[in-house]
Amino acid sequence: GGGPPDRLNAVLDHGGRRPRLGETGPYELVVVDAADWHAAxxxxxxxxRVLGERPERVRKCANxxxxxxFLDVSKNGSxxxxxxxxxxxxxxxxxxxQRRRP
Structure with a gap:
């Protein structure tokens, strides 16, 4: 599609999470269309998830x-x-x- 939400949603369309209950307690199983979609x-x-919880802490590198x-996890958010x-x-x-150049 167009902007970043469309591209993110296009990747998310390839999988989902299924809640499960195991012997050690609850967990979520990630299910994807093909194995090569798992990491993406x-x-x-x-x-x-992070954009939903702390969108102000997701930043582009200043370089x-x-x-x-990156996700800014510093105490003061700087x-x-x-x-x-x-x-x-x-x-x-x-x-x-630059300061040292004549």
Missing amino acids: WAAAADLA PQCVLW RRWCSMEVCGNRSKVGRFN
Whole structure:
């Protein structure tokens, strides 16, 4: 379809969860059209759940070259990068190098 909700729903259309009761207690069984949909469906279902619970905490990485999104679990909600070790470090090194150039 068109926008992100349509694309997310298209993935979600390929599977679902079935509640089950086992010897150790209740659990949910993920059922998908084909095995290769399992990872994509699980990721889409988790994203839909998080967007329903804490949409303000789902953010795009502040690095303009990065395509990743992340769930900000910091206490004050100020996380900017998907990974401090990669995108955060690149940003800080870039700013440092700009200050040092004549």
